[in-house]
Ligand SMILES: CC(C)[C@H](C(=O)O)[C@@H](O)C(=O)O
């Protein structure tokens with residue numbers, strides 16, 4: 001079969017290619033292999049309220065001698081406010097003003113403080129599709145790999161260059177492929193799969209590689225569950241975290257991109273070169289990442305009984321309706337345990353409204369939880385909901401580094417929403433299979 005993209009003839013008869021090689025070939029305008037350096041055309045660029053200001057500054061620096069200071073293509077850039085929203089400091093408010101002005105002047109799509117976390121809003125609003133090369137000035141941009149895109153985090157100065165030129169240099173990454181077979185046991189979720197994989201290969205296990213997730217266990221996952229897996233590719237050092245598009249992806253995209261047509265080309269060819277890791281998750285236990293590293297992963301049975309002060313259900317990793325529904329169903333009419341704070345933050349306005357319509361917000365408020373409007377919240381310790389000295393937090397987010405959620409003297413454990421819910425009922429880390 002021969003495929004033509006942007007005038008380049010990319011043969012799939014000859015050497016088998018990985019999906020990353022295919023995407024970079026399209027982006028570079030010639031057939032390229034892993035290890036090659038390419039100047040690639042960017043399909044979509046995302047920035048937010050933390051890294052955006054520096055990108056804008058850098059952009060004007062690059063353009064200082066130009067009369068017309070226009071970005072390369074405003075329709076391909078998205079600016080979102082999510083880390084410090086609603087503005088939690090004067091500094092944040094000033095940053096929002098500056099970015100709003102820049103977006104308006106340039107004609108760039110701008111989601112304001114009420115819309116939600118970047119990595120939820122980008123796919124939700126149809127800004128990503130299979131085969132795209134996407135960059136974002138945020139490390140968890142790898143999340144959109146769940147849609148079959150090559151999507152990766154870059155720094156603010158690189159983003160400035162993208163704003164100016166629409167291009168960026170890359171080394172085409174090699175591929176590390178995780179083939180995950182089996183059926184998830186009850187109360188075990190995609191978060192447990194990705195924590196298990198990270199614990200197995202370690203925080204550097206996929207360094208500068210394109211992680212690919214495949215196999216029957218991955219194929220069975222919903223889009224929301226797939227996003228959790230791709231989101232955490234960076235926690236194993238991955239440059240991207242790709243799941244090939246299939247019927248599930250197609251259904252998700254058809255709702256969001258009216259002219260979207262499924263293209264079977266965007267997958268790794270059989271026999272394409274990769275480092276292969278195989279798993280069977282049929283007997284996987286719920287997993288917990290323990291302080292202070294994401295790869296310090298243990299089965300929940302090894303840490304159950306650990307007292308917690310705060311439980312945070314949210315973030316771009318596990319803040320969707322499906323995640324919050326797991327919590328609502330597991331808690332039923334039970335109250336949050338005494339001496340524990342349960343903080344629930346849906347990842348976007350859309351997800352929030354689904355939670356609202358399902359009646360779960362009332363249920364959580366009755367139970368003594370707090371439900372906040374969509375944002376990153378305490379996920380990276382920059383906003384509200386922080387942990388104090390000596391406090392222990394359990395979170396459905398993606399990082400637990402020292403001080404991540406507040407005090408450097410606090411401790412953060414990471415788990416699935418089910419484990420978080422079970423723990424909210426008891427006040428200590430609890431195996432959801434026992435509730
Ligand atoms: C603020 C941003 C640069 C950061 C990131 O890159 O990931 C944040 O989103 C995080 O999760 O730590």
Ligand code: SF4
Pocket residue numbers: 083117118119138140315316317375376379380397398
């Ligand atoms: S929710 Fe957390 S991980 Fe996701 S973008 Fe915000 S701070 Fe980063």
